Amino acid sequence: MTNTNKTVLASLMGQTTLVRGISSILIFLMVWQIGALCDDWFGVDILAIGLVPPPTDVFVAFLEVIPKIGYWQSWVASFSRVLTGFIVAMIIGIPFGLLLAVNRYFRGIFFPPFEILRPIPPLAWVPASLIFWPTNEMSIAFVTFLGAFFTIVINVLGGARAINISYLRAAQSMGASQFDLFWKIILPGTLPSIFTGAAVGMGITWEVVLAAEMISGGGTQGGGGLGFFIWSSYMGGSLEQIVVGMISIGIAGYLSSSAIRKIGYLLMPWKRLF
Amino acid sequence: MSKNMKISERLGALSIKNVTKVYDPEGVNVKAVDNCSMEIEGGEVCMIVGPSGCGKTTLLNSIAGFHSITEGSIHLDNELLCGPEKPIAAQGADRMVVFQHGALFPWKTLQENVAYGPTVQKTLGAKEAMSKAGDMLAEAGLGNFLTRYPGEVSSGMARRAEIVRALINDPKVLLLDEPYRAMDALTKQIMHESLLETYDRTGVTIFFITHDLEEAIFLGDKVHIVTTRPCQLKKTVEVKIPRPRSYETQSSEDFRKLLAEVNEAVHEEAVKAFQAGERELA
Numbered sequence: 391m392t393n394t395n396k397t398v399l400a401s402l403m404g405q406t407t408l409v410r411g412i413s414s415i416l417i418f419l420m421v422w423q424i425g426a427l428c429d430d431w432f433g434v435d436i437l438a439i440g441l442v443p444p445p446t447d448v449f450v451a452f453l454e455v456i457p458k459i460g461y462w463q464s465w466v467a468s469f470s471r472v473l474t475g476f477i478v479a480m481i482i483g484i485p486f487g488l489l490l491a492v493n494r495y496f497r498g499i500f501f502p503p504f505e506i507l508r509p510i511p512p513l514a515w516v517p518a519s520l521i522f523w524p525t526n527e528m529s530i531a532f533v534t535f536l537g538a539f540f541t542i543v544i545n546v547l548g549g550a551r552a553i554n555i556s557y558l559r560a561a562q563s564m565g566a567s568q569f570d571l572f573w574k575i576i577l578p579g580t581l582p583s584i585f586t587g588a589a590v591g592m593g594i595t596w597e598v599v600l601a602a603e604m605i606s607g608g609g610t611q612g613g614g615g616l617g618f619f620i621w622s623s624y625m626g627g628s629l630e631q632i633v634v635g636m637i638s639i640g641i642a643g644y645l646s647s648s649a650i651r652k653i654g655y656l657l658m659p660w661k662r663l664f
Numbered sequence: 665m666s667k668n669m670k671i672s673e674r675l676g677a678l679s680i681k682n683v684t685k686v687y688d689p690e691g692v693n694v695k696a697v698d699n700c701s702m703e704i705e706g707g708e709v710c711m712i713v714g715p716s717g718c719g720k721t722t723l724l725n726s727i728a729g730f731h732s733i734t735e736g737s738i739h740l741d742n743e744l745l746c747g748p749e750k751p752i753a754a755q756g757a758d759r760m761v762v763f764q765h766g767a768l769f770p771w772k773t774l775q776e777n778v779a780y781g782p783t784v785q786k787t788l789g790a791k792e793a794m795s796k797a798g799d800m801l802a803e804a805g806l807g808n809f810l811t812r813y814p815g816e817v818s819s820g821m822a823r824r825a826e827i828v829r830a831l832i833n834d835p836k837v838l839l840l841d842e843p844y845r846a847m848d849a850l851t852k853q854i855m856h857e858s859l860l861e862t863y864d865r866t867g868v869t870i871f872f873i874t875h876d877l878e879e880a881i882f883l884g885d886k887v888h889i890v891t892t893r894p895c896q897l898k899k900t901v902e903v904k905i906p907r908p909r910s911y912e913t914q915s916s917e918d919f920r921k922l923l924a925e926v927n928e929a930v931h932e933e934a935v936k937a938f939q940a941g942e943r944e945l946a
């Protein structure tokens with residue numbers, strides 16, 4: 391009976407996350423639709439939004455590209471670039487960061503050059519890597535890798551160095567070997583930072599891949615990735631299709647970060663309570 | 665070091681002789697402990713009280729082997745832990761620490777935490793270690809929380825679990841650094857009962873740092889009052905109240921007298937520490 395007194399907003403907040411998510415997206419689409427058609431309906435043009443195609447037109451454009459194989463090839467191309475760069479960055483970055491954290495000599499040798507290279511934005515590497523690497527594809531992969539690598543390493547290093555020294559002391563007093571210390575204390579203790587680094591790194595990877603695809607014009611074979619999809623829509627003058635490309639990237643990024651969150655949730659049961 | 669011998673023979677005598685510890689971070693010398701001597705008998709509950717920042721944790725860390733000492737020596741059952749030739753004691757399961765800010769591994773359940781010691785020492789197989797850990801936690805009243813993570817239980821439960829994690833290694837000495845700080849009186853009371861019960865069962869030597877004078881007298885055989893930094897033994901008060909002790913003892917005449925005696929000594933040092941602090945700020 392209290393229900394009758396609730397406002398729309400309040401009753402929305404009481405719903406499940408799914409219902410809430412869907413409703414907020416619907417409201418967003420509604421505002422967008424009204425904004426885009428303001429000129430037609432009320433004769434008033436809202437700056438910038440007035441130029442954006444309304445969601446209904448974008449939806450139509452979406453329906454047009456969905457059956458096309460080229461569109462899906464763009465997805466596959468971008469996703470495989472992102473995953474390749476990201477996974478290689480994880481495979482090299484995690485052990486590298488941990489070694490920097492635990493070994494003084496290793497840190498002395500590798501940290502200074504690392505710190506000089508780290509501030510260089512990944513995109514600044516594009517021209518050089520186009521020259522260094524034999525194929526376009528390899529240069530994109532390399533730049534993508536760099537984007538994630540530095541972020542992952544710096545997070546792993548910071549996380550491992552910040553482990554409470556009492557944990558190490560307790561473990562050593564209980565007779566932990568160096569091996570135990572590394573695998574049972576330092577690694578799980580660093581896991582939250584590894585996932586922070588992975589989440590941020592994944593975001594950077596997407597940025598880099600899309601920018602690189604636009605700059606290099608993508609591969610000539612099949613699809614040039616979602617970045618090239620947007621670029622060619624721009625060249626072809628299809629505003630609707632540009633927005634389709636943008637939304638596709640949003641969805642792709644969301645899927646990637648959800649996957650990382652899910653893996654983190656599975657690997658770190660003790661973090662579920664927070 | 666067989667388990668059965670331990671209670672009868674009362675192992676775990678600590679002999680701290682003329683220990684000095686100077687921290688030297690980038691040339692700024694901080695003398696935390698100065699020529700400090702203490703004799704702790706096997707199976708004794710030895711309470712350390714003294715002003716904040718006077719060097720109590722430093723002394724405990726020296727015993728545990730977390731850092732070196734600058735001068736003096738520490739023996740455990742007549743065996744040298746550290747001394748002039750060997751400035752840092754080897755860390756070992758014969759001296760288990762319960763840390764000032766708690767150090768259960770957050771990524772392990774209470775049961776996995778307790779099972780960690782015997783597992784890495786390979787004194788027990790993984791399965792046996794887990795089942796022994798479960799039994800010991802149940803004995804400490806934590807039987808319903810075996811699969812909980814430290815972040816999920818109250819601070820009192822976490823502390824009890826941490827003590828169990830230390831005890832499963834069958835240490836000669838239990839080193840506790842203000843384990844019940846910031847707990848409410850009621851929880852503290854339960855903690856005390858649980859600790860005394862453990863003590864009666866194991867007879868382990870207890871080296872216990874605290875700020876709470878009533879706690880010191882209630883739990884201890886001896887209360888060592890240490891001076892403001894650098895830490896030295898100022899006075900030892902023997903507590904001859906018979907065990908088992910109950911909470912009623914706290915209102916007894918003997919208890920009040922001891923409390924007054926300890927309080928006087930601690931107060932003197934606290935005033936000195938306060939004045940020293942004022943000088944430093946001035």
Ligand SMILES: Nc1ncnc2c1ncn2[C@@H]1O[C@H](COP(=O)(O)OP(=O)(O)OP(=O)(O)O)[C@@H](O)[C@H]1O
Pocket residue numbers: 687688689694695696715716717718719720721722723764893
């Ligand atoms: N690693 C270190 N390097 C330099 N100085 C230190 C170090 N650890 C402790 N100190 C200093 O040594 C002194 C004693 O510290 P300690 O932690 O032993 O005191 P405490 O008696 O345990 O204090 P509290 O009651 O606050 O726990 C303090 O002045 C502290 O600042």
Ligand SMILES: [Mg+2]
Pocket residue numbers: 720721722764841
């Ligand atoms: Mg301390």
